Structure formats: C-alpha cells, structure tokens
Amino acid sequence: MEGQTCILVLAAGAPWESTALPALTRRPGIVVVKRCVDVTDLLASATTGQADVAVVSLDAPGLDGPAVQHLRHHGVEPVAVLADAGRGDLGDRMNRLGLVFGVGVDQVDHLPDAVLAAGAADQGQEPTTRPGPAMGAGHGRCTVVWGPAGAPGRTTLALAIAGEFAQRGAAPLVIDADPWGGSVGQHLGILDDVSGLLACARASAAGELGGSYLGLQRRVGGLRVITGLPRPDRWVEARVGLVEQLVELGRRQGEVVLDTGFALEDDPAAEFSGRPSRNGMTLEALSVADDVVVVGNADPIGLSRLARGLVELRETIGGKPVRVVVNRMRSSVGWSEAEVTGMVNGFAELSGVHFLPDDRGTTDRALLGGRMLAELGDSALSKAVARLVDGLRPGTARAGGRRLSRRRAVPARRS
Ligand SMILES: Nc1ncnc2c1ncn2[C@@H]1O[C@H](COP(=O)(O)OP(=O)(O)O)[C@@H](O)[C@H]1O
Ligand SMILES: [Mg+2]
Structure with missing residues (x-):
C-alpha cells in the first residue's frame, strides 16, 4: 500500500x-x-x-x-x-x-x-545481490570525522563515508555533533529545523533515551540521521555524556559516523561543575572513536592548519593512529601527493593518507539537491571516497548495482 x-x-x-x-x-x-x-x-x-x-x-x-x-x-x-x-x-x-x-x-x-x-x-535501498562481503547490522564501529577551522569538508566527508557504508550494506547512523552549529540536515535537504540532537538531549535528561532514540532518528537515503544544533548558541543544551551515550546505543546496531566541530580547547572548569563545555561534543566524540578521520584542505592555509591540528589532536587523544584525508586536491596547488604525504607524516601516527579531488561541480550538485555523493552516481570524488572506505573497512565491498535512493522521508518525532 x-x-x-x-x-x-x-x-x-x-x-x-x-x-x-x-x-x-x-x-x-x-x-x-x-x-x-x-x-x-x-x-x-x-x-x-x-x-x-x-x-x-x-x-x-x-x-x-x-x-x-x-x-x-x-x-x-x-x-x-x-x-x-x-x-x-x-x-x-x-x-x-x-x-x-x-x-x-x-x-x-x-x-x-x-x-x-x-x-x-x-x-x-533496493534489494540486491551482494558480490562481496558486505557490512551488515550488528555491532559496529564509530568513525569520527574531525578537521581544523576553515570548512575543510568535515560534513561532506562524514556523509560521503556514511553513504559509502550504506552502499556496502550497512544502515549507518550519522550523528551531527558539531557544537558550532549543525549542517548535516542542510546537506541532506532536511528542511525543517527539528534537532535530533536536542530531542535526544531532552530524552536523555528524562532517562528515556534508550527507548526513544530510534524514533528520533531520521531515515534519509539509506542513512539513519540524528540532526544537529539548529543554532550555534544551543550548544549549552547538549548534556555532558550525551554523545557518548548516543554512540554506545548506535554501535549496538551498526556503524556510527560522527560529524564534529573544529576546535579542541577543553574547559576543565566546566567538567568539574558538570556543565557542558563549548567543545565538549567534539572532545567526547574523539574520546569514544574507533576510527578518527582528519580532513584538511589541500591549499597552503589548509595544510598548515592541518599540520597544527594534527599536533593539537595528538595532545588531545594521545598516540591513537588517525587517517588523514587531504581534500580538494588539485594540480594548481603545486604539490604532489607524495610531497603532501611526506609533510603530514611528520605530525601524527597515521593509519593512512588519502586524497579527494577538488570537484566543485559534484559537491554543488549534492548541496543544491540536498543529496549525498552516493546518490549522484559515480564520480572521481565518489571513487576516491570508496578507496578511503576500503582502507577504513578492509574486505567490505559495494553491493552490486546498488545506488542509494530515497522514496520517502520519515519525519522525526518532536519530543
Ligand atoms: N572535494 C571537494 N571539492 C569541492 N568542494 C568541496 C569538496 N569537499 C567539500 N567541498 C565544499 O566545501 C564547502 C564546505 O564543506 P563542509 O563539508 O560543509 O565543511 P565543514 O563541515 O568542514 O565546515 C561546501 O560548500 C562543500 O560542498
Ligand atoms: Mg560541517
């Protein structure tokens, strides 16, 4: 019917x-x-x-x-x-x-x-046969996408990774945990401003998160989504421990992908008084991450911010290896991939370095249509994301012929 x-x-x-x-x-x-x-x-x-x-x-x-x-x-x-x-x-x-x-x-x-x-x-998602090992439901890992200031593409990358997970048979949960203002909803063309995150915060305060958080997720093109803050000043409503709780619940069902903010400064005074700190969601996400993906821009400003960011990140999460993604790579910046890799190598314990091409045409099409890259078919950008996910989840493969589609959006419940 x-x-x-x-x-x-x-x-x-x-x-x-x-x-x-x-x-x-x-x-x-x-x-x-x-x-x-x-x-x-x-x-x-x-x-x-x-x-x-x-x-x-x-x-x-x-x-x-x-x-x-x-x-x-x-x-x-x-x-x-x-x-x-x-x-x-x-x-x-x-x-x-x-x-x-x-x-x-x-x-x-x-x-x-x-x-x-x-x-x-x-x-x-269309039912389809799967040629290789695909990602199913069950206990999943938590992938956190972080990157320094300057809009290097954290949200774009988090959604691209989640879209690729979905193409490999997972129904990943995407959590917008950017304390400086959510944009996952906008990237996905979700037009209302019902914040999944704030609804979860209220449910958590009432001790009802475990039972209600499924209903607070949006279903969009094969993803489950908890949308973020509607305005940056609402960060105070994100309780201490909320992100950790959501990741813990989400991981029981499968893959979890988090989009975060750019800043890493801690506020120990806030911690002692039990109130959230300005960057608390980002720091909490990084502390529970199984995989940390760091994205930086390929231009000179982006690369110097990336280098400083990697040092700062090491002070925050210790020696945990990170996967670096150099975004918007293009020949006009004048460095080869080998040169950039050499530079990044000195600043962090790495589990891999990946490059995504500068592809304004594809990302504009995605943004203007509120679509994920995975919904737009193959592009140089989507292929590079697939190689990155090969590194993140070795041995998984795309289901044959699968292309994400949306037939119906289910609105989130207001709480
Ligand atoms: N590989 C890319 N090529 C071209 N434009 C990109 C690429 N990645 C991201 N962008 C664009 O950069 C802008 C910032 O991306 P976004 O993911 O919102 O950044 P952040 O979340 O880090 O603030 C967006 O307009 C996005 O479409
Ligand atoms: Mg963002």
Whole structure:
C-alpha cells in the first residue's frame, strides 16, 4: 500500500501485545495486516509481499538468524520487542540475530516510531545481490570525522563515508555533533529545523533515551540521521555524556559516523561543575572513536592548519593512529601527493593518507539537491571516497548495482 507501512505482528503470547496493538493501529501510516501465531506463520506471511515490517517478540521460539534473513529477503524488516530491556545479553542477542530495530517491553509506546523507521529503512535501498562481503547490522564501529577551522569538508566527508557504508550494506547512523552549529540536515535537504540532537538531549535528561532514540532518528537515503544544533548558541543544551551515550546505543546496531566541530580547547572548569563545555561534543566524540578521520584542505592555509591540528589532536587523544584525508586536491596547488604525504607524516601516527579531488561541480550538485555523493552516481570524488572506505573497512565491498535512493522521508518525532 503506497505511503503505508504494513506490518505483521508475532507476540507469541507475550502480554505486550495488548498495549502495542492499539498504539500501532492508532498511528497514521501503519496498517496491521496480520497477527501471526508462530514463526512459521510469520515466515509464510512474509512471502506474500504484503508487509514491510514484522514486529516480533525477541523470545519467539524459532526466531533465529535464518528466520531474520528470510524476512529481509522478502522485504520485511524485523522490529524486536525485548522482554527485559535492562539486561545486557539482550543487546548481544539482537546483534547475533542481525536485528537493527528493537524496543524494550516497558517502552512499547515508542513501537510505532520504530516501525516507521524500520519501514523507511526497508524502502530506502533496493534489494540486491551482494558480490562481496558486505557490512551488515550488528555491532559496529564509530568513525569520527574531525578537521581544523576553515570548512575543510568535515560534513561532506562524514556523509560521503556514511553513504559509502550504506552502499556496502550497512544502515549507518550519522550523528551531527558539531557544537558550532549543525549542517548535516542542510546537506541532506532536511528542511525543517527539528534537532535530533536536542530531542535526544531532552530524552536523555528524562532517562528515556534508550527507548526513544530510534524514533528520533531520521531515515534519509539509506542513512539513519540524528540532526544537529539548529543554532550555534544551543550548544549549552547538549548534556555532558550525551554523545557518548548516543554512540554506545548506535554501535549496538551498526556503524556510527560522527560529524564534529573544529576546535579542541577543553574547559576543565566546566567538567568539574558538570556543565557542558563549548567543545565538549567534539572532545567526547574523539574520546569514544574507533576510527578518527582528519580532513584538511589541500591549499597552503589548509595544510598548515592541518599540520597544527594534527599536533593539537595528538595532545588531545594521545598516540591513537588517525587517517588523514587531504581534500580538494588539485594540480594548481603545486604539490604532489607524495610531497603532501611526506609533510603530514611528520605530525601524527597515521593509519593512512588519502586524497579527494577538488570537484566543485559534484559537491554543488549534492548541496543544491540536498543529496549525498552516493546518490549522484559515480564520480572521481565518489571513487576516491570508496578507496578511503576500503582502507577504513578492509574486505567490505559495494553491493552490486546498488545506488542509494530515497522514496520517502520519515519525519522525526518532536519530543
Ligand atoms: N572535494 C571537494 N571539492 C569541492 N568542494 C568541496 C569538496 N569537499 C567539500 N567541498 C565544499 O566545501 C564547502 C564546505 O564543506 P563542509 O563539508 O560543509 O565543511 P565543514 O563541515 O568542514 O565546515 C561546501 O560548500 C562543500 O560542498
Ligand atoms: Mg560541517
């Protein structure tokens, strides 16, 4: 049904069904097409092609990895209801089954949001065969994109990496953690100013983040997105520990990519008083990163800022290796890639140096259309990003013929 998310429900006798069904049927855009009696019934119902999402008890007997794969094969994205949201092993079980969406049994009122998010995930990418190892759901890594002042392309790169992850089968979570003003929403053509980050901050303050943050994510072209600050002065509302909490939750579902600010100065006085510091989100992101990607501009000013930035970063994160991306590389700057690599080498422990070409035509097309590079088809820039992601996630490959597309945007819930 066009514009509707049709769902199958398998409660397997669990008491949450009596609360969940009215909540689901009340929500516009959701149609409950069938209550199934067991996993066999669920799997058979999935083959009819009538459903987009299956709401299932994580405890349902027979719900295993192949059952989850069967559902996805037939275009049905599972949403688990977790019997006991507090126990850590449930997260492990979700990961083992490859489940991305889940709601605690005490948070069933958030189930409709999770269902709509899962429905959009299901529609965001064409089903396709995968020629090589692809990135699936499950425990992911956190990639943090940082770069010095001067708009070197942090947001462009964070979204390009996330788009490439999506092309390799992940449904990455992008968090706009730039304390100097978010721009991920603008890059993606999200027109309203509902801030996912501030909604998460409020949910976190109320102790409800674990249950509600799925509903606060936007689904855009294969990405899950937590949009950033609508205005730079709202940074004070981003609580200490928020970014860390979001990364921790996000990593349980898969890849997490963070866009950050440029400044690294700490404010120890703020830390002692428990209030956020001006660059707290950037520093928190770097402290939890599994992979740090540093982007700098290829021109003389950009390169000197990059060199200073790498030194400052080393003082902040210690000897953790970083991957450097020299952006907007062009012959007119007069240096070869080998010369730039030699210069960068002296300033940091490196896990790689990559170059992205200056391609104003492609980035303008992306910005003006609110699109990711991955949605625009192949370009020299997208190929360079793919090589960078080969370095970040060796052994993963693009799914054959996959090109990200958007059929429907699901608005975030205001909180
Ligand atoms: N490789 C590139 N070639 C041409 N323009 C680029 C490239 N990378 C980024 N840009 C442009 O540079 C500007 C700043 O990029 P952005 O990602 O917003 O920077 P930051 O997040 O570091 O402030 C944008 O207009 C973007 O389109
Ligand atoms: Mg930015």
